[in-house]
Amino acid sequence: TGSSQPQRMLKAVQKNATKGDPQSVISAIDHYCRNKEWAMNVGDDKGLILDSVLTEVNPSAALELGTYCGYSTVRIARLLSPGSKLITVEFNPAFAAVARQIIAYAGLQDKVTLVEGPSGDLIPKLRERFGVKSFDFVFLDHWKDRYLLDTKLLEDCGLLQKGTVLLADNVICPGTPEYLKYVRSSPRYESRYYKSNLEYTKLEDGLEKSVFLG
Numbered sequence: 001t002g003s004s005q006p007q008r009m010l011k012a013v014q015k016n017a018t019k020g021d022p023q024s025v026i027s028a029i030d031h032y033c034r035n036k037e038w039a040m041n042v043g044d045d046k047g048l049i050l051d052s053v054l055t056e057v058n059p060s061a062a063l064e065l066g067t068y069c070g071y072s073t074v075r076i077a078r079l080l081s082p083g084s085k086l087i088t089v090e091f092n093p094a095f096a097a098v099a100r101q102i103i104a105y106a107g108l109q110d111k112v113t114l115v116e117g118p119s120g121d122l123i124p125k126l127r128e129r130f131g132v133k134s135f136d137f138v139f140l141d142h143w144k145d146r147y148l149l150d151t152k153l154l155e156d157c158g159l160l161q162k163g164t165v166l167l168a169d170n171v172i173c174p175g176t177p178e179y180l181k182y183v184r185s186s187p188r189y190e191s192r193y194y195k196s197n198l199e200y201t202k203l204e205d206g207l208e209k210s211v212f213l214g
Ligand SMILES: COCc1ccccc1-c1cc(O)c2[nH]cnc(=O)c2c1
Pocket: 040, 041, 042, 066, 141, 142, 143, 144, 169, 170, 173, 174, 198, 199
C-alpha cells in the first residue's frame, strides 16, 4: 500500500519548507496542491481573507472545526498574539496524525491543541477539559452538514459571547445552504459574504463572516 495524500503533503513540507517558519510551510503546501495534487486546504486566496479577519479579531481563544492537514491551523496560529490559544477539532485520526506533524514543523505546537473526535461530542466538553470560558473566533471548515448543528451547540453550551466571530469556509462549494439561511436570517447574527475562489481553482467559493450579537 502506498502513501496517502496527507502523507505526501507532509513530505512536501519536510522537503520544501524551513522548520519553525510558518510562512514557508503555508507556501510549500500551496505550491504542492496547486502544481502536484489538489487538496481541500482553505488555500491562498481564501487564506488571505482568513488572515485579515483573524488579524482584525485578534482572538485570545480560537476554535477550528476541521483540521485536515493543519494548513489553516498554521495560518491561524501564526497570527495569534502571545498567550492566545487555538483549539482545533479533527474527526479523522489519519488526518490528525499528519496535522500534528505539520503544526510541529511550523513550530506552533505550543499555541495549538488538536483534539481528535466528532465535533458534536467534543464541543460540550471543551470548557471542562480546556478551561475555555468562551471563544472570540470560530473557523468552520469540517462536514458541511455539521455547520448549523455545531453553531447551535456552541450557542447552547454558552461558548459564544457578544462579538464572537464565526468564519465559515465552503459556503458556496460544496455549499452550506441551511447554515447560510440561519446566520443570514437570525437576529442574533450580523452576517457578510466574502466572495473568493475554491482553493487552487477558478470556481467560485467564499467565506461567510457572522458576528454573534449575544
Ligand atoms: C472532499 O471534498 C473535496 C471537495 C471537492 C469539490 C469541491 C469542494 C471540496 C471541499 C473543499 C473544502 O474546502 C472542504 N473543506 C472542508 N471539508 C470538506 O469536506 C471540503 C470539501
